[in-house]
Amino acid sequence: MDDKRVVIKTQGLTKKYKDLIAVNNLDLEIYEGEIFGLLGPNGAGKTTTILMLLGLTEPTGGFAQINGLDTIKETIRVKETVGYLPDHVGFYDDMTGRENLRFIGRLNGLEKNIEDRIDNLLERVKLTNVGDKKVGTYSRGMKQRLGIADTLMKDPKVIILDEPTLGLDPEGINDMLGLIVELARKDKRTVLISSHLLHQVQKICDRVGIFVGGELLAIGPIDTLGEKVFKDHDLTLELSVSPVDDKLISLIRSINDDVKIRTDESKIFVDSKEDIRKELTKVLCDNDYKLLFLKQSGRDLDDIYSQYFCAKEGVKK
Ligand SMILES: Nc1ncnc2c1ncn2[C@@H]1O[C@H](COP(=O)(O)OP(=O)(O)OP(=O)(O)O)[C@@H](O)[C@H]1O
Numbered sequence: 525m526d527d528k529r530v531v532i533k534t535q536g537l538t539k540k541y542k543d544l545i546a547v548n549n550l551d552l553e554i555y556e557g558e559i560f561g562l563l564g565p566n567g568a569g570k571t572t573t574i575l576m577l578l579g580l581t582e583p584t585g586g587f588a589q590i591n592g593l594d595t596i597k598e599t600i601r602v603k604e605t606v607g608y609l610p611d612h613v614g615f616y617d618d619m620t621g622r623e624n625l626r627f628i629g630r631l632n633g634l635e636k637n638i639e640d641r642i643d644n645l646l647e648r649v650k651l652t653n654v655g656d657k658k659v660g661t662y663s664r665g666m667k668q669r670l671g672i673a674d675t676l677m678k679d680p681k682v683i684i685l686d687e688p689t690l691g692l693d694p695e696g697i698n699d700m701l702g703l704i705v706e707l708a709r710k711d712k713r714t715v716l717i718s719s720h721l722l723h724q725v726q727k728i729c730d731r732v733g734i735f736v737g738g739e740l741l742a743i744g745p746i747d748t749l750g751e752k753v754f755k756d757h758d759l760t761l762e763l764s765v766s767p768v769d770d771k772l773i774s775l776i777r778s779i780n781d782d783v784k785i786r787t788d789e790s791k792i793f794v795d796s797k798e799d800i801r802k803e804l805t806k807v808l809c810d811n812d813y814k815l816l817f818l819k820q821s822g823r824d825l826d827d828i829y830s831q832y833f834c835a836k837e838g839v840k841k
């Protein structure tokens with residue numbers, strides 16, 4: 525990634541609301557043409573970060589730049605280059621989709637070819653057939669797609685989307701994710717998505733940052749993050765072996781004396797600092813045990829999810 529151009533950069537970016545640190549010392553670099561997911565549970569500080577990137581709220585410390593422009597000192601130029609889809613899109617319900625886009629376009633000083641541009645965008649977000657219907661009659665998915673058309677009106681090279689799939693049904697989510705992929709891959713735009721819906725959004729991201737309590741816990745391609753977030757945690761191996769006897773337990777211990785072993789009626793659980801799957805399969809095979817099931821957990825996406833993303837359901841935070 526070293527040869528890639530940095531489009532969005534923050535350094536020591538911090539926002540305090542009285543005693544609450546909403547964003548703490550955030551260092552982030554987002555590269556040209558990538559889809560980056562800022563993923564974190566409710567209250568993590570995602571929207572606050574985005575507002576600082578757009579110059580809509582002032583940092584308490586540090587700075588943010590887009591294309592080398594300081595987001596506070598050069599707010600107007602930043603706004604010219606960035607398309608922003610807020611978490612709650614506001615359109616005029618009693619105006620049609622087309623009228624809303626026209627209104628926004630004119631506000632942005634876009635007059636030339638505006639009708640052609642609107643036609644193209646409505647087609648792109650698959651709203652051509654309802655473009656002349658009032659937005660008040662649109663579904664949430666349709667409003668979100670109109671929101672994408674809105675962010676594209678000024679043809680920005682950088683797009684920031686705050687919770688773009690929130691409240692959409694599965695088809696709406698797929699449409700939205702498909703559109704976002706096109707923005708990066710086909711149009712070569714840089715896309716920053718914020719979301720608390722880890723599983724939904726991660727699949728289209730080139731890299732993600734796991735953001736919790738205003739802190740960036742880890743950053744990178746999604747399949748590397750579990751290792752980074754949980755590097756000091758034990759791995760848990762769940763296995764089913766036949767037969768289960770005392771020799772089996774000592775064989776497992778012979779791989780590494782540090783492991784903790786628990787058993788229930790059908791499974792054996794081995795907590796270990798290291799990944800011992802290879803050694804374990806070999807030792808079982810060499811000693812004529814039959815391995816019926818083997819699963820390792822403790823450092824993958826589901827672990828990130830259950831540790832940080834489902835506090836609402838009563839899972840520890
Ligand atoms: N204007 C404000 N005044 C005081 N506190 C605020 C303000 N805006 C946000 N906060 C607090 O800052 C923290 C981060 O909020 P933020 O909205 O950035 O989180 P988020 O990650 O976008 O969450 P969500 O997933 O719910 O959208 C929260 O604790 C929130 O209550």
Ligand SMILES: [Mg+2]
Binds near residue numbers: 570686
């Ligand atoms: Mg938010």
